[in-house]
Amino acid sequence: MEAFVMRSIGVTGIVEKERPEPGPMDAIVRPTVGLICTSDCHTVHGAIGDREDLTLGHEAVGIVEEVGDHVERFEPGDRVAVGAITPDWNSTAAQDGHPSQSNQALGGWKFANVKDGAFADYFHVNDADGNVAHIPDGVSDHEACYTADMLSTGFAGAENADIPMGGTVAVFAQGPVGLMATKGARLQGAGEVIAVETMENRKELAREYGADHVVDFQEGDPVEQIMDLTDGEGVDSAIEALGADETLKDCIRATKPGGTVSNVGYHGEGEFRHIPREEWGVGMAEISIVTDLCPGGSLRIRRLLRMLEQDRVDPTKMTTHEFDFDEIETAFDMMDEKSDDIVKPLIHFE
Template sequence: MRATVFRGVEKFGLEELEKPRAREGEAVVRMTLTTLCGTDLHIVRGEYPVKPGLTIGHEFVGVIDELGPGLEGYRVGERVLVGAITPCGQCHACLSGHLSQCGHGSGYEAMGGWRLGNTLPGAQAEYVRVPAAQANLAPIPAGLSDEQVLLLADIASTGFSGAESGGVRIGDAVVVFAQGPIGLCASLGARLMGASRVIGVDGDESRLAFARKLGVDVVLDYRNQDVVAEVKRLTGGGADVAIEALGTQQTFESALRALRPGGTLSSLGVYSGKLQMPYDAFAAGLGDHRVVTTLCPGGKERMRRLMATVESGRVDLTPLITHRFKLADIRDAYALFGQRKDGVIKVAIRP
C-alpha cells in the first residue's frame, strides 16, 4: 500500500509499505478520505519528536477491510469513522472516564518525555490498522457523506471539548483565541452549548473572515487593537469562558487576562516551550479562576454523538474543507496547509 512516511525533519512522502493485517481485537480499514492536522505539521517540522518511519496522520474515514478475532457487531464493507484518540476502554484511565489519557495501543511515541494519550497513527495511507477496534469503530449513518463526518475525528471533537470542558452555560460570553480549524470548531461548540456571544480573536484576515462566515458574533484582530481591553468592554468586565486554541504564551496569557473573576480558561493548545502564568493576570491566585486542559475526546460513543449532532442539522462542518487533493499529491497539500496559502482551513485527501 501507499503511505505517507516521516523520515526526518522536512523529509517525508509516499512510500510503498506492506498492507497491515488485523490481529486480535484489531481491524484494518481502507481509507476513503483523510486530512492534515497541525500536529502533522509539527511532526514533519521536527517540533514534536517522533521516531523516523512513522506513518503520519490520525483523522480519517473508511470502509472495514478486515476484522480480527474477538470483534462483534461489525462487518467487512461497513463505512466507519475512527476517532484520532483510540482508547482501549479497559484501563484505569478509560474506566475513570478519561479516555483520551489511555496508555495502551501503538500511538505516537513519547513526545518530549510525555505520552500523547493513545493517538492513532497512520491515517494518511491507503489502509489503517485500528487498535481496540471494538471501542473505536463508529458506523456512519447512511445519510451522511464522508466529508460531513471527516472532521469529527479530531478537530471538531477537540474544538467542541474546549467549550464542554470550559463549562459554557446558556447566556455566557465566550472568547476564543485563534481561529484556525480547532479554534473555529471551539467557536461553533460554544454556540452549541448556548453562549449568548462568541468572540473570535486572530491575526489572519482570511481566518477572521471565515469566522464571520461561520457566525462568530464578533471578530477581533490582535494586530491592530488591544483585544483584552475590547473583550472586557464588550462583555462588561470579562468573558465567562476563554478558550485558548493555539498553544503559545501570548494566547494563553491573553485568554487569562480576558476573563472575568470566577471565569474559566479552557486550554486546547499543545505547548512546545516554557509556559508561564503572570501573577497579576491570575489575580495572585485570588480570582476564583479555573484552568482546564483537554485532549481530543475519542472512542466510538463520542463519534456516534458527534455524528448525531451533524445528522440532526445542528452543525455543518463541510465549509471548513476548503481544498481537496489526491494522496499522490500529499506534499503539495502539506505545502499549501503549512504556508496557509489561498485561505486554506482544512484539506481533504482521497486515495
C-alpha cells in the first residue's frame, strides 16, 4: 500500500508499505478523507525527535476493512470516525481519569508518533470498541473528520476554561483549534468572546464562529486591547490555542485574579515557558493553568458527531483547500508554510 511518511527530520515522501494487520481487539480502516494538521508539520520538523518512514496523519475517517476476533461493535463495511488520540482504556491513567496520558505523558497519542498514522491506503486502530465511532447517516465524511482532533481539542479548550455563564473569554490565535475554541466558548455560555488574530480570513471565521470582538496583535498590545474591552478587569477565562511562549504569557496577563488559563496549544519549540510574575500575583493570584491533550475515545467522538448531526456547529467552513491523495505533498507544504491563506486542507483518498 502507499503511505505518506516522514522519512527523516525535514523530509517527507510517499513510500510503499505492507498493509497492517489487526490484533484481537483492533481494526483496520480504509480512509476516505483526512485533514492535515499543523502538528504533523511540527513532527516533521523534529518536535518529538527523529523518525524513519513514519506514516503521518491523525485526522481521518473511513470504512472498516477488517476487525480482530474480539471486536464486538464494528464489522467490515461500517463507516467510522476515529479519534486522533486512541488511549489504552485499561491503563492506570485512563482509570484515573486521564486517558490521553495512558501509560506515559501523551501516551494516548499514537498515530504519527509511536506508530504509523492515517495517511495511507489503510491504517490500524488499537482497541476499536473504545476508540472508533459509527458516523450517522446525516453526517458527511468531511464533517465527521473534524471530530478526530479540531472539534475535540478546540472544545476541550473551552470545557477546561471554567467559563461562567455570561462570562468573558479571550481566545489567543484563530487557527482551526482556536476557531473551535471560540465556537466552544459560545456553546459553553460565554457572554463575551474576544478572539486574538491578525489574518483577515481567520478574523472573519472567528466572527462566524461567535467572536464578539477580534483583537489584532499587529495593531497594538493584545492584552491592553482586551483590558480596554473589559473595563480594566481582564477576562474570566483565556484559551491558549497557538503553542507559544508569548501567547501563554499574554493569557496570564489578560486573565483576572481567580480566573482560568486553558492551554490546548502545541508548544513544539523552546525548552521553557515563562510566567509573568506580577500579573500572576507573584504566584498567588489564584489563576489556574489547565492543560489538555485532545480527548479521545468512542464516547467523545459520538458526542461530537451528535453535535454535527444536530447542526450545532459546521467545521467545514475551515476547509480552504482540497486535494487528492496523490497531491498530499503539495498540501503538506502549503500547510507547513501557511501559504495561500490556508486554514485546513482536506485530503480525498478515493
